Amino acid sequence: MGLKLNDDFLWGGAIAAHQAEGAWQEGGKGVSIADILTAGSHQHPRQITDGVIEGLNYPNHHGIDFYHTYKEDLALMAEMGFKAFRTSIAWTRIFPNGDDAEPNEEGLAFYDDLFDEMHKHGIEPVVTLNHFEMPYHLVTEYGGWGNRKLIDLFVNYAKVVFERYQDKVTYWMTHNEISNQAAVSNDPFFEFMVWTNSGLKFSEDATLAEKQAAMMQAGHYELVASAKAVKLGHEINPNFIIGGMVNVAALYPASPKPADMLAFQKARQTRDWFTDVHVRGAYSTEMEAFFEKTGVRADVTDEDRADLLAGTVDYMAISYYNSKTVKAATDADTEIDNPSHVETVKNDYVKVNDWDWAVDPQGLRYALNELNDMYPRLPIMIVENGFGAYDTVENGEIHDPYRIDYLRAHVAEVEKAVVLDGIPVIGYLSWGPIDIVSAGTGEMKKRYGYIYVDLDDMGEGSGDRLRKDSFHWYKEVIASHGENL
Ligand code: P53
Numbered sequence: 001m002g003l004k005l006n007d008d009f010l011w012g013g014a015i016a017a018h019q020a021e022g023a024w025q026e027g028g029k030g031v032s033i034a035d036i037l038t039a040g041s042h043q044h045p046r047q048i049t050d051g052v053i054e055g056l057n058y059p060n061h062h063g064i065d066f067y068h069t070y071k072e073d074l075a076l077m078a079e080m081g082f083k084a085f086r087t088s089i090a091w092t093r094i095f096p097n098g099d100d101a102e103p104n105e106e107g108l109a110f111y112d113d114l115f116d117e118m119h120k121h122g123i124e125p126v127v128t129l130n131h132f133e134m135p136y137h138l139v140t141e142y143g144g145w146g147n148r149k150l151i152d153l154f155v156n157y158a159k160v161v162f163e164r165y166q167d168k169v170t171y172w173m174t175h176n177e178i179s180n181q182a183a184v185s186n187d188p189f190f191e192f193m194v195w196t197n198s199g200l201k202f203s204e205d206a207t208l209a210e211k212q213a214a215m216m217q218a219g220h221y222e223l224v225a226s227a228k229a230v231k232l233g234h235e236i237n238p239n240f241i242i243g244g245m246v247n248v249a250a251l252y253p254a255s256p257k258p259a260d261m262l263a264f265q266k267a268r269q270t271r272d273w274f275t276d277v278h279v280r281g282a283y284s285t286e287m288e289a290f291f292e293k294t295g296v297r298a299d300v301t302d303e304d305r306a307d308l309l310a311g312t313v314d315y316m317a318i319s320y321y322n323s324k325t326v327k328a329a330t331d332a333d334t335e336i337d338n339p340s341h342v343e344t345v346k347n348d349y350v351k352v353n354d355w356d357w358a359v360d361p362q363g364l365r366y367a368l369n370e371l372n373d374m375y376p377r378l379p380i381m382i383v384e385n386g387f388g389a390y391d392t393v394e395n396g397e398i399h400d401p402y403r404i405d406y407l408r409a410h411v412a413e414v415e416k417a418v419v420l421d422g423i424p425v426i427g428y429l430s431w432g433p434i435d436i437v438s439a440g441t442g443e444m445k446k447r448y449g450y451i452y453v454d455l456d457d458m459g460e461g462s463g464d465r466l467r468k469d470s471f472h473w474y475k476e477v478i479a480s481h482g483e484n485l
Pocket of ligand 1: 016019176177180247319321384388431437438439440441446
């Protein structure tokens, strides 16, 4: 028998609208930035196309058809005993273009039904406002989050949904994984992150410094928009619990060599500066020094600073998948002041999955302790954790011991963090409780679910839902409050 968590702990799972709903042109929905991302793979990055191009595969167009299947899908979550379920509102269902004068009633009605259905099962909705799916029109007409006007457009969208669902939703978060874009590099994955976070696309000849400046300016507007939404949300319903959301990869230095330690520390500051503004309402002194020196993030007003301070978050939502080990890029680094001076290296102490993500359960306990060291007593909700893997179906059964192993090991570390370390973790929502389209690669075959969905990378298949072995395992975990792993 293992450790046990309290009755009010929020066990459940999490998805995002663009990876699940499909129905990309139904109910008055507009085109989002996810609708022009092609399918990729571990080897080939997803392409960002100029609009939708005939003949290419855009997996988010079909998702898993959750827009039509949510009732049967939620019934399966309820069968596992879910206490909470996280999804996002597709901004483009509410404001198809992002700057429409009036919201789209059909989109609003869809989420009314979705949240009502959750409550019928006693499942608490946990809602992300902006999960990699801003209206594409805001990119083509405004230049994405590089434009200050996005602040008001976002806050207006937040106002509409806060008012509409004020009696149905308590737990909110503003931007999904806002800090993914923080580590600027020439890696194609950075291009993907800054697109999904900010709707920014760079020309071929843009320098790293230019990319960094654009990202930091956009990030600043996103943070101001988040803070204004938090303040407004509390005015609309003081009981709202509104958070920021970041990916937390546990960070380690490659060696105790002083230059590696400094590189590790700088990588951590890069990872954490968005969190810092969400929680403290101000930029860290390290970030201020960096801005000062480089002259980036030019447009920051006194009013912005006041807004940031007035809209600090009630909790932090985090995703955790892996750890990352870093070293100084060169021995000559006397002035490690830029993320590009940090190199990620393989850690021989941890294994990787088929997509080279380091599997490190203890790193989750480490990351939770570290967060509580930085922001003592701030509630933390784990809103993503899971194992992307290939599954095979044999006679209608899916045996996924590798997934159970991953989840068991991570949940055990969460329980140690809560019970033994006293970290205020309020929930554990694993990623993709039902198979969905991968964000990073656009594949269906990178599966996280307890529930198998019979669709392939081309979106072909019956769409049938099947319970994997992990389904029965997670049901028992929840029923025993985490005691039976
Ligand atoms: P996929 C990068 C780094 C960490 C998490 O990812 C990330 C990403 C972007 O892929 O994404 C989060 O589907 C994200 C989800 C996503 C999930 O992790 O690439 O919030 O939308 O599906 C898993 O395996």
